[in-house]
Amino acid sequence: MTTLYATLGVQADATLDEIKLAYRRAAMKWHPDRNPGREAESHAAFQQIRDAYAILSDAEQRQVYDDVFEREMRRWEAEHAAQEAEERQAQEEARRVAQEHYEQMVAIAMRFADAGHSRDVLFGVLLGKDCETDLAAQIADSVHALQASRQACAGQACDEAVAPADAGTARTEIPISAFEAFWQGLFRFR
Structure with a gap:
């Protein structure tokens, strides 16, 4: 002015x-x-x-x-x-709604993964629940990785050391925990 x-x-x-x-x-x-x-x-x-x-x-x-x-x-x-x-309040409300939606989608994916469904089924279910394609793929990948990690841990003791591929080295590798697998699946770069 x-x-x-x-x-x-x-x-x-x-x-x-x-x-x-x-x-x-x-x-x-x-x-x-x-x-x-x-x-x-x-x-x-x-x-x-x-x-x-x-x-x-x-x-x-x-x-x-x-x-x-x-x-x-x-x-x-x-x-x-x-x-x-008002704009800040609206943005905060939009963030809260998005967070609730995200948490709901993760819970749904976890429920279907626990029932033994594949990654593709998880992805399809999330799409059917009005989840955006990229977010559905990210959640499906992460939950599937978490489920695979859980199944791997169930087959062996999770704190047991795994021998490296090269038997000539003395270093041992410890498998990734279920939480780490889930976290990496959610936030890895593509």
Whole structure:
């Protein structure tokens, strides 16, 4: 929003002499006779300059303008702050709903995985529950990896060391825990 002060190119605390000098400069620059070919633009700008000078050069009108401008700025700032608060609240609500949806989709996938269904079935069920394709794939992959990790642990003791593929090394590798498999499945990069 352009103020009358900005129209003349002066500060809000400018003296009357500074306002007069700024008016003369702006009037010379935007006078329609000095801007051939741009008469409509210069006429509009010149009129704004004249109106600004008429108000700011009169002490009473200037005081009224300053009071009204200050009051309106406070009102605008309050409205703007309220609007930002509403937007933040709406974003927070959208995040909460998305989190609830995500948790619900994971619970559904876990239930079907526990029943012994494959990754593709998990993916299809999630799509049928209005889950976005990418999210459904991510959840299905993660839950399937978790289930595979659980089954692997059920077949052997999870804290048992697994021999590496190269028997010549002395290093042993420990299998990934169920939580780590689930976590990596959720957040791995593709």
